Amino acid sequence: MHKCSSCGTVLGSLKFVEVIEIENRSATKVHRLCEPCAETAAAQQLGQGSASTLLSAAILENILPGLSEEQVEAADSEGDTPAQTVTVRVSNETACPACKLTAAEFRLRGRLGCPRCYEAFRAALLPLLDRVHDATCHRGRRPAVLGAPPPPPSPPERDLGEIKNRLERAISEERYEDAAKLRDELSRHGQQQEGE
Amino acid sequence: MSSLPGLGAWLQSDGPDHAISICTRVRLARNVQGYRFSTTMTPDEAKELDAFVTEALTRDGFEYDLHATDVEKLDTIERQVLIERHLISRELANANRARSVVVDQDESISIMINEEDHLRAQVFRPGFDVEAAFAEAEALDDALLGRLPLAFSEEFGFLTSCPTNTGTGLRASIMLHLPGLVWAEEIEKASNTAQKIHLAVRGLYGEGSRALGDFYQVSNQVTLGCSERQVLADVHAAVGRLITWEREVRQALLTGDSRARTLDRIHRSLGTLEQARILSSEECLSCLSAVRFGVEQGILEHLTIDHLNRILLMSQPGHLQRSAERELDATERDVRRAELVREILSESNAD
Numbered sequence: 001m002h003k004c005s006s007c008g009t010v011l012g013s014l015k016f017v018e019v020i021e022i023e024n025r026s027a028t029k030v031h032r033l034c035e036p037c038a039e040t041a042a043a044q045q046l047g048q049g050s051a052s053t054l055l056s057a058a059i060l061e062n063i064l065p066g067l068s069e070e071q072v073e074a075a076d077s078e079g080d081t082p083a084q085t086v087t088v089r090v091s092n093e094t095a096c097p098a099c100k101l102t103a104a105e106f107r108l109r110g111r112l113g114c115p116r117c118y119e120a121f122r123a124a125l126l127p128l129l130d131r132v133h134d135a136t137c138h139r140g141r142r143p144a145v146l147g148a149p150p151p152p153p154s155p156p157e158r159d160l161g162e163i164k165n166r167l168e169r170a171i172s173e174e175r176y177e178d179a180a181k182l183r184d185e186l187s188r189h190g191q192q193q194e195g196e
Numbered sequence: 197m198s199s200l201p202g203l204g205a206w207l208q209s210d211g212p213d214h215a216i217s218i219c220t221r222v223r224l225a226r227n228v229q230g231y232r233f234s235t236t237m238t239p240d241e242a243k244e245l246d247a248f249v250t251e252a253l254t255r256d257g258f259e260y261d262l263h264a265t266d267v268e269k270l271d272t273i274e275r276q277v278l279i280e281r282h283l284i285s286r287e288l289a290n291a292n293r294a295r296s297v298v299v300d301q302d303e304s305i306s307i308m309i310n311e312e313d314h315l316r317a318q319v320f321r322p323g324f325d326v327e328a329a330f331a332e333a334e335a336l337d338d339a340l341l342g343r344l345p346l347a348f349s350e351e352f353g354f355l356t357s358c359p360t361n362t363g364t365g366l367r368a369s370i371m372l373h374l375p376g377l378v379w380a381e382e383i384e385k386a387s388n389t390a391q392k393i394h395l396a397v398r399g400l401y402g403e404g405s406r407a408l409g410d411f412y413q414v415s416n417q418v419t420l421g422c423s424e425r426q427v428l429a430d431v432h433a434a435v436g437r438l439i440t441w442e443r444e445v446r447q448a449l450l451t452g453d454s455r456a457r458t459l460d461r462i463h464r465s466l467g468t469l470e471q472a473r474i475l476s477s478e479e480c481l482s483c484l485s486a487v488r489f490g491v492e493q494g495i496l497e498h499l500t501i502d503h504l505n506r507i508l509l510m511s512q513p514g515h516l517q518r519s520a521e522r523e524l525d526a527t528e529r530d531v532r533r534a535e536l537v538r539e540i541l542s543e544s545n546a547d
Contacts (some may be wrong), residue, residue: 099232111312113236115227115347115355118362125359129352132360135421138353140364141334143341 056089097185098121160186206371206438207505208322214501216439217324218371220413221282222333225356226315227363228486229345234293234310242293242310249309252343253298259339260305262298273523276514282320287311305336309436313356313365313522315340324370324439325397326432330424332365350467353420363420368428370435371400375410375489376445377438379458383407386438395434401481409481409508414438434534446493464489470541474527475534480511503544 002011018030075172101113103124108117112118114142129136163186170179206219227233231245248324250264265277267288275289284297288311295310308316320328340346347355353363363365377383384484389395394417399407414425414435449458465486468479488504490496509515517524520532 099236101236106429109235111235111357112233112359114232117351118349118352118355125352129359129362129420133363133418133420135418137351137365137421138349138363140366140424141337141423142350142352143337143346143348 004034205320213324218328221369222329223318223367225313227347246294280512369415380445410485
């Protein structure tokens with residue numbers, strides 16, 4: 001029996017918002033809010049504008065000003081969610097590793113920063129694409145040959161150089177958590193280069 | 197008078213169904229891997245990308261013979277002229293970064309560089325010809341893929357700066373002249389019907405809901421989840437129905453009680469164009485629409501669509517000032533416009 005995480009109301013056949021928070025590749029957390037609590041949380045979140053809290057403004061834009069019929073139907077079509085929920089996926093990756101655009105900036109500007117943002121903000125993009133196109137996957141032409149000449153060297157190298165600089169600074173300032181994250185980025189970047 | 201410049205491929209007065217449809221345009225949004233999108237780039241990145249793409253598209257051996265223009269170096273009138281010829285958008289003209297447009301000889305292909313996306317490639321075909329326009333666009337896309345490392349993902353298709361364009365990045369627009377639907381006050385109904393199947397109907401000239409000259413553009417809005425062929429088939433079917441509807445309404449306007457009123461409007465409009473000494477762009481477009489209707493329906497036989505297309509283009513502010521070879525204020529433009537219209541119409545009488 002589901003209850004609202006905020007007020008404890010038994011959800012039963014009431015409409016509710018189910019927020020699936022993706023913490024990392026293997027862990028997700030599920031939160032459920034009844035409609036009034038979701039709207040209250042939204043109002044509070046938009047005021048605070050903090051990306052680290054449970055329901056970021058980016059997500060809540062999808063569920064305001066109330067749960068629409070369309071959204072309920074969309075959730076229904078996924079097959080594994082109950083008819084009265086809207087499932088929204090939240091990712092804790094708040095910035096694109098390539099261009100540094102944050103999720104909040106994306107929502108404000110309505111535009112992405114670079115092609116790699118699609119990967120970085122995938123979780124937040126899926127419901128947006130669904131709303132705009134009624135679809136989330138490309139079904140059009142696929143190029144036979146992609147990127148015959150190699151891309152120009154400067155931007156990727158700038159990325160790599162910049163990450164290395166930030167890593168050195170983090171180490172010298174004894175910000176070891178940041179340093180660990182940057183080392184991860186560096187190794188991911190290295191894999192990306194090999195893949196291209 | 198010096199010879200008038202060509203009208204560009206979009207105003208060739210032939211092509212299928214050219215009485216009602218002016219031209220078909222297919223546009224593809226594409227971006228290059230390894231760079232930020234145009235709207236987030238630093239000025240240096242923008243210069244680098246602009247140079248990189250321009251060079252790739254104009255270098256020897258490319259399938260198309262294209263000429264590049266640095267938009268930053270153009271003055272206001274020159275930019276306005278390109279906008280009026282549908283070769284660049286107002287957004288490209290006014291943007292604040294390195295940007296160019298690359299065009300072929302007869303202006304049937306135009307590729308904007310650093311507008312909302314790195315490349316906005318468009319292809320024009322006269323009349324209503326979605327099939328041919330797309331075939332050209334596909335060929336151009338293949339050529340671009342051969343020269344540039346374009347950003348593409350299996351899941352999201354061709355990646356664009358705004359998620360509303362991702363996937364095919366394709367926008368097909370057909371420009372239509374719909375005086376019948378407007379005069380019979382059925383245009384809103386037609387527009388709403390189109391919107392139900394995800395087609396946008398908007399005025400070609402004028403802002404917001406105003407559609408000066410009764411020219412409209414019908415475009416698809418969805419770019420993800422359907423194949424290009426499916427989207428184009430849908431657009432083709434919907435525009436076909438619109439054209440049929442327009443034809444029916446025109447017939448009705450020329451029958452029974454409506455006929456006298458319609459003929460009166462056509463002839464009065466011609467009279468205004470032939471005699472006015474001051475012509476605002478609004479009045480000009482409005483009269484042109486009625487006269488065009490008259491020509492299309494065979495009521496005015498001494499004029500051709502070609503004459504009207506010339507007036508349509510040359511009477512716009514950029515072209516008007518270019519032919520006058522100086523900037524003109526609003527009053528001067530209205531006087532010059534009236535003069536130009538009388539000139540072109542008297543040429544038709546002499547023909």
